[in-house]
Amino acid sequence: MTNLLIALAPEAFLVITALVVLGIGVSAPKARGAITAATLLGGLVAAAALLLHPVDGNFLHGMVVLNPLARLFKLVLLGLGLVSVVFAAESFPKLHFAEALALLLFSMVGMMLLAGTEDLLMIFLALELTSLPLYILAAFAKESRASAEAGLKYFLIGSVAAAFLLYGLSLIYGVAGSTNLRVIAKLSGDPDPLLIAGIALTLLGFAFKIAVVPFQLWAPDVYEGAPTAAAALIASGSKVAGVFILTKILTLGLGHWTGTAGWGQFAPGWAPVLALMAAASVVLGNVAALVQSNVKRLLAYSAIAHGGYLLIGLCAADAPSLTAVLFYVIIYALTTAGAFGVVVIVEKQRGGSHLEDFEGLGKSSPVLALCLLVFLISLAGIPPLAGFFGKFYLFTSALANGRHLWLVILAVAMNAVSLYYYLIVLKHALVLPAPKETVPTAAPASKFLVVLLALAVLALGLAPNALIGPLSNGQTVKNIIINTLQK
C-alpha cells in the first residue's frame, strides 16, 4: 500500500499543486508570476518524487504498473507539461489564468496515469482525464471566435472518438473477460468477430488521440484556434501519451492479432489497418501542409504526417521498431513543443502566427530564428538533428523484417516533400526582410526554454544513445511490452 502511494506520489503532488494554484487564483488572481512559479515548483517536486524514489511493480491488478519505461515516459510527459506551463504565461489570456494552469496540471495527471497502467478501464479513465481539461483549454481564449470553434470541434470529435474507444474497449473486455492487458494477451486462436470489431473501434478511437486519418480533421482548427500553449500540449504531451498507450495495448494485449501489412503478403490483423491509416496520414498530412499559410495549421498537418510515420513503426511490431517508435515520439514531442514555443513568442511580438508574421525574425531575434531552424529542420528529418536519427531509426527498423518496403518508400518520398513547406516557413523567418521594424518583446523564460529544447534536439541528434539507451537497455521494450508477443 505504501508502495502504491509512493508510486502515485508524482500524480498526487500535481493534483495538490493544482488545488494550491486554484487557491492562489481565488485569492490573488493577478499574481500570475506567483501562479506560474507555484505550478513549476509543484511540477519539479513531482519530478523529484519520480526520480528520487523509484518503485517498480504491479499494483491493483495492473491498474497501476510502474517500470523503468513507464517512469521514463512519465518524466517526459511531466517535462512536456511544464514546458506548456511556461509557454502558457505568454499565450493564455490574463483572466482566469490560475484555472488554466490547474487544468493543464489535471491533464498532465491524466497523461501520467495513462503511462503507468495496463488496464483498459484505467486507460479509458486516464484518457478522459487527459482530454476533458484540454477541451476546455482549447476554448480558453474567450474573446476569440477561433478558440471557441477549436474547443467545440475538439470536444465534439473527441466525444465521438471516445465513444468509439469505449465501445472498442468494452468489446475487447467482453471477449476476454478481463480488463487487464496481460490477461487479454492469453487469448489465442482465431479472433472472435466481436474482438475484431473491438480492435477496429479502438484503433479509430486512438486515431483521434494521435491525430491520424480518419480522425485527423480536428487538428488544424484546434492547433490554430486554441491558445498556443494548449496547442503545444495537445501536439506534444497528448500525442506521446496516446502513442505510448496504443503501443502497449496493441503489443501487450493484442499481440496475437498483429497480422502483416507487407505488400502482397497481407495477413489479417491490426497491422494492415494501421498501415492504411499510416499511408493515408503521411500523404494527406504532407500534401495538405504544402498550401498552409498559418504556421500553426502547418504544424498540425505536419503532426498528422508524423502520426503516420509513427504508425509505420508500429506496424512492424518488433522490438527495434517499437524502440524506434517510442524514441521518435519523444523526439517529435520535444521538437514540436519547441516549435510551438517559437510560435508563442512570435505571436506575442506580432500578434499572429501567419507566415508574414515570421518575416524578419532572423534580423530581430536571431537566436529564436536559429532555434526555429533547428526545430523545423529536425521535423524535416535532416541531420545532424534528432528528427533525422529518429526517422532513420524508424524506417530502418520498419524495413528490417523486410515487409514494409512500400510504406517506407512512401514515407521517405513524402518526407522529402515535407522539406518544402518547412523551408517556406524558414524562408519567411530567415530570408525575407521584416515589413516594419519590430521591437522584440522580452519573454525570457520561454526563450530560455526554447533554446534549451533546441539544444536538446541537437544533442539527441548527435548522441541518440542518450535516449535509445534507456529505451532499449536491459531489453526494456522487449520485456515490458512484448513478452507475450508471439510471432
Added chain:
Amino acid sequence: MTLLTLIPFLGALLVACAPSCRIARAVGLAVMAGVLAFAGTLAITYDRAAGGIQFLERHAWIPSLGIEYFVGADGMSLMLLLLTALISPFALLAAGPGLSKLHVVLILLLETTLLGTFTALNFIHWFVYYELSLVPAFLLIRSPGTKAATAAALRFFIYTLLGGIALLIGFLAIQLATGTWDLIHLAMLGPKVDPLLAAQFGWPPAGLLVFCCIFLGLAVKVPVVPFHTWLPDAYSESPSFVTMLLTGLMSKMGVYGFLRLLVPLFPQRMQELSTPLLWLALATILFSAFAALAQTDLKRLFAYSSINHLGYCLLGIFAVASVPLGAPAARAAATNGVLLQIFNHGLTAATLFCFVGFLERRSGGLRGMADFGGLRAVAPVFTGLMGIAIFSSLGLPGLNGFVGEFLIFGGTLHLVWWAAALAVIGLFVTAVFLLNILQKVFAGPLPGHWSKFPDLTASEILTVVPSIGLMFLLGIFPQLLIALFNKP
C-alpha cells in the same frame, strides 16, 4: 633541346614585364636571334653520318599513363626548327608599327609551342604543344578586334580543335592496342599497329577507323580540301604578320604530322587508300588553284595559293606511300622534294604575306587587286623584291620553289604518273594567277591617287632581304638543306 623550347617561353615572360613596347620588341628580337643561333648550332652539330634522331632527352612525366617527356630531332625536325627560328623574327620585323607588347608575347609563345611540336617524340607531349599553339594563334588572329577577325579566329580554333580531338581519339586507340605513346617506338612497330588495333577491338576495320581519325585531324590542319574552309578567312582577316606565322609555320605542323604520325604507322592503309588519297591531294591542288584564280583580294588569293602549295607536299607524300617498294630513286626524289617544299613554302609564303602587309600599310588596308596598278613606276624596289618572291612561288628555276616542286613532280611521275599529270594543271593555273598579280598590281597605268605611293623603306628592305637572299641561295644550293635529311 629542352633549352631551345624554353628560351622563347622565358623570353615571353621577360617581354611581359617589359616597360614599353619598343623594349619588348627589342627583347623579343634578341630572344629570337638566340633561338636562331641555337637552332643553327644544332643543325651544324647534327651528326649527318649517323642520321636518325639525335639530341634525345627523356624523363618520366606521368608514369601511370605511360606519358614521358621525350624530345629529340632528326633532319626533318631540324629543318623545321630552323624554319621556325627564321620565320618568327621575320614576322616580328614585318609587323611594323601597331605591334603591341601582347603581340610580342604571343609570338614568342607560339614559337615555343612550334619548337615543342617539332621536337616532341611522345605523342601526348607532342599533342600538348600542338594544341597549345592554338591559343596564341587564336589570340593573334583575332587581335584586330573586328567582327570578321573574331569570327575567323573562332572558326579557326574550332575546326582545328575538332581535328585535334579526332587525332587524340585515334591515338588513344593506338596506345590501348600497343601500350605506348612513344612515336619512335610506334614507328618501329609500323605495319604491326593495324593488326594490333584489330585485335584490341576484335573488329578488323578498327584500324581503318583510327586511320581516318588521325587523317582527319591532320587534314584540317594542313588543310586538305574539303577541310580547308576555315583557312581563307583566318588568313585574310588576321594581320599580315600573323598570316606569315600561320602559313609559314602552323600549316607545317600538319604536314609534319603526316610524316611523323600517319605514314610510319599505317604503311599498308596508306598504300590501300593511295588512290583516294591522291585524289584528295589533287583536289586540294586543283581546287585551290582555280579558287585562287577567282580571287581579287590579294590575301585570299595567297591563302588559296598556300593551300595549293601544300597540296604538292601531300601529293608527294601520298605518291611515295602508294609504292612502298621499288623505285628507290623516285621515292627519294619525291621525299626530298616534299621536305624542301615544306621549307620553301614556309619561306616564300611568309615573304609574300609580308609584302601584302607592306602594301596594306601603304594603302590603308586596301588589298584588292583592282585597287592598285602600275606601282612599278613609283615603287621599283617593292616591285622587284615582291616579284622575286612571286617567281619563287611559281617555281622559277634558280629560285628555291623550283627545286622542291621539280623533285616532287619528278618523283611522282615515276610513281603515279596520272597524278603528276593532273597536278601539272595546277601548276599552270598557279602560274596564271601569280603572273596576273604582277600584271594587275605592278604593271599597267598608275591610278592618280597612288602617285605618292612610297617605296620600301630601308628597314623594310632589311626585313625582306634575308629571305629573298635565302630564296636565291636555296634555289642554287638546295643541297644545303637536302644534306640535313640524307646521309652523305
Added chain:
Amino acid sequence: MILTATFLSAFLGAGLILLLPERRASLAKWIALLAVLAGLGGAKFAFLSFDHSPAAPDYQFLTWLPWIPQLGISFFTGADGISVVLLLLTGIIAVTGVLFSWNVTHRPRAFFAFYLIIIGGVYGVFQSFDLFLLFVFYEIVIIPKYFLIAAWGSTNREYGAMKLTMYSVAGSALVLLALIATYAVSGAQTFDLFVLSRGGFSSGFQAWAFPVMFIGFAVLAGLWPLHTWAPTGHVAAPTAVSMLLAGVVMKLGSYSALRVAMTLFPEGLGQWRTSFAILATAGIVLGALVALAQKDLKFTVGYSSIAHMGFVLLGLMTLNRAGMGGAVLQMFSHGIIGGLLFAVVGRMIYDRTHTRDIADLGKMDLLKALPFATLTFTIASVASMGLPGFSGFIAELTILKGSWIAFPWLLVPAGVGIVITVAFTLRALQRAFYPSGEPMPQSFDPITFPEKLGAVLLMAVTVCLGVFPSMLLNPILRSFQAPLMHHLVQEVTTK
C-alpha cells in the same frame, strides 16, 4: 585525427561566428578565413603525409569510435588516395571561396556560419567510411545551401534555391531508401562500408538497389536529365556558393556514387552501366549544346558544369583504371576550374557591372576596364576547354582512354561534346571579354587583393596539375587496387 580536424575546424568556426556579438560582426570573415585555412592545412597535411609506398596500408588516418552501437553505427573516418585528393580540393575551394566573399556585408555572421557548415559537411563526406556517417554529412550540406542562395543570391534566387534543395532532397530520399534497404538486407547490423562491401547481396536486390542509390547520388552530380537544378541554382547563388556548388558539392554526388553505390553493388553496376554511360554522354553533349545557346554568362558556366560532370560520370562507368582515375581527376580539375569561372563571373564581373548578359558585357570593354578579370577568365576558359597544359586535359584524356576500352561507340558523341564545349566557351569568352564592336569603356572598382589572391591560387593549381598530374594520379590510381574498389576494375590487359 588530422582528418577530423578538417571538418571540426569548419564546424567550430561556424559556432564561433554564431557567438559573435552584433557589433563585432565584421570579424566573421576573419574567423571564417582562419577556419578554412586550418581545414586546408589539415587536408594538405593529409595529402602530403599520405604514404605512397607499396607496403603502406591502402586506407590511412583511420579513426574508429563507437557512436550508436544499437544500430551498428560508428564514427569511422579515414582516407584513401581518392579521399585525400578531394579533401585537398575542398580545402582549396573553401579558402578561395572565403576570399571571394570578402565583400559580404549583408548579415556576414549568418553567411559565413552557413558557409562553414557546408564546408564541414563536405569534408566529412570525403572521409567517412561508415555509411550512416557519410549520409549525415551529405545531408548537412543541403539546408545551408538553401539559405545561402535564398538570402544572398541574385537572379530568381528563391526559386533557384528551392529547386536546388528539392532536387537534393529527392536525391537524398533515394539514397536513404537504398541505404536502409541495404542495411536491412545485409543483416550484418552495421553501416561499416568495409563489411557491407564484402558482398552477399543477391543480384535481384542489386538490380534495383544500385540504380536507386546511384541516381540518388548522381542527382547531385548533375546526371542528365536530373541536372536542371544545377544551372538555375548556380546562377541564383552568391559567388562563393556557386564556387562551392560547382567546386565541391557536385563532387559529393559523384564521389559518393563511386564510394558507396558502385562499391556495394558491383552486379547492379554491371547491369546498368551502359545506360548510365549513355546518360552521362547525353549530359556532355546536351549540356554543351544548351550552354551554346545561353545569353547569360553565368548560365553558360552553369551548363558547362553539366558537360564536365558528364565526363566524370562517363569515366566512372568505364570500370577501368584509366576511366575511373580520370573521373576522379576530372572531379578535382573541374572543381578548380569551375570555381574559378564562377569566381570571375560572379564576383569580379557581376558585382561590378551588375549584369551578366553576354551582349551587354561585350559593350563594356572589359579587356580595358578589368584586365585582371579578363586574364583570369581567359585562362579559366582555356583550362575549361581541356587544352593541354591545364588540369582538364589529362583528366579528359584518361577518361577518353577508358571509354575506348569500355564504350568505343560513345567516343564520337563525347568528342563532339568536347568540341561544342570549346565552341561555347570561346563564344562566351570572345563576346563578353573581347569586344568586337564599338566599345563603350566604363570604369569599375579595381579588383581587390583577396580576389587576386584567390584567382592566382586557383590558376596556379590548375596549371600545376596540368603539368604534373602524377601528383594526384598516383594516389588516385592506387585506390583502385585497394580492397573496396579492386573488384570494380574490369581491366583489359594492355600489351
